[in-house]
Amino acid sequence: MKVEEKLALNKFEIDREVHITIDESKCQECKLNQCVYACPADCYVFRDQHVTFSYEGCLECGSCRIACDQGAIRWVNPRGGFGICYQYG
């Protein structure tokens, strides 16, 4: 089962306010791209020599913020009622 198929099972209330912001100038210095391996939702994908990011499938685990050794990720919880809405816990 692919990650996108799994994510399709989930209920999301996408907020217009972005809860993760990336300082891309720091990403240019980054060699390890640890976010790509840390994220269980494939929000970070290595493509054409750099990492592209989207916050839509975010499961709000916070792994990327800890994994990023560049301090490039600013992470806050989405507003109440928004983001991933777990139905089963």
Next chain:
Amino acid sequence: MQLATVIENRVKASDLLEDFKKHPVIQGLIKGGESVEYSAHLIPVTGLKVLPLLAKDGILITGDAAGLVLGTGLILEGANFAMASGIAAAETVIKAREKGNYTQATLGHYEELLRKGFVLKELQTFKKAPAFLENKRIYTTYPEMACDMAMKIFENDGTLRKGTFKTLRDSMKGRISMWQLFADALRAKESL
């Protein structure tokens, strides 16, 4: 899975989960099952080496947010501590409300309750476990040795087998010294 392990080995937790589901033993157990949701949580397993921040003026911290999680390699628990700390927090708030005082001094009652109950006692017993579990040999050398030994013990292809202790020494060759094995066993005894 430890986040550090995922990053170091450059594997994705989602891929590992799929591999796990394909394992012959697991495959039978989940056959006909249906995925209903996909979730991910990061759990802080820090142990009691540093007492977590439990109470400040106007704030009580419970469950895994306070690091009240127990991982010994054999078990990974937290729901029980979350419930117990939630009850202790509620009792503390009731007390603080009676006094009309929500300062750290009053809310310190929460820590007393956790100390009296099983939460901090259990974490105290296993306080060395997180550091012990950082030993990479637990995840590489020892499982390899166990499989190697099992092969040598149970496989019968007609060649003469060796005694069990000799088999152990053979499996250790190139992997680990007797001294290192004893040192790890001693640390396991103290930590788990």
